[in-house]
Amino acid sequence: MSFYFQECKQGDVEKVIQKYVSTLSSPIDSFLEEHILNSTFYTINYNSEVAGYFAVHSNRYLTQFYLGSSYYNESQEIFKNVLRDHSVQSIMVPTCDELFLSLALDDDYKIEKQAYFFQDNKVEIPTEKLYKDGEFKAAVPNDASKITEVCQDFIDKVEQRIENREIFTFIKGNILLGIGIEL
Structure with missing residues (x-):
């Protein structure tokens, strides 16, 4: 498959972002959200279709990476190309994003944990x-x-x-x- 990346405005991928958000197991924290909102967005294109998107903050931090599920077989290659083509120095990945987290863990990156997030499971505690x-x-x-x-x-x-x-x-x-x- 032949993928290419194209810079865009966040609003251009709003529908894709909504699809992405619906896949998350919990909300993204406000610390990361601020970095995402101040990132440069790019579409991940295959032929004439938008297969996903990613976002880079300050030309250094990858803050978002999303692919539609039909493109998962190509996700490792695409992810490596994003890191290479955009000189990414650090990845800010929320634990609620299984694809992004898995791709970030594929290589032997140095990991700095910032916080753990969970949702109340509503179990009654005496x-x-x-x-x-x-x-x-x-x-x-x-x-x-x-x-x-x-x-x-x-x-x-x-x-x-x-x-x-x-x-x-x-x-x-x-x-x-x-x-x-x-x-």
Whole structure:
């Protein structure tokens, strides 16, 4: 098969992006979302059809890679060509994207883990077992500096999110053990 890439505007691949989003097992976090929105988008074309798309942030970071399932047999070759042709230095891949994650793991890249994401499975947990040795609560303004120290730039607008009661903390004594974000 003969594929080629073409720079485009994000709006040009909006329908393909919607197909991609429908394949994900969970939402993409806001940290990665900001990088994606500020990326340059490219279509992956086969003959006159758009087979998928990818996005590169700051000419260095691959932030998106999607192919329609009928092109999966060619995905490794296409992925390697994207990395080569666009001098990609780093790949920012969410764990909810099975194809992108699999392709990124195919080669022996250095992996730097940033965060783990999961969705609540809605299983009832007996309340008598919760918070036995700690306190789970909505974050307060005094928590902002500790949250920023731990999370660095991973969570944006910390003060605003605290004000909107979107950040929660789990603290034991004076030690911050966990942070939760309501999306």
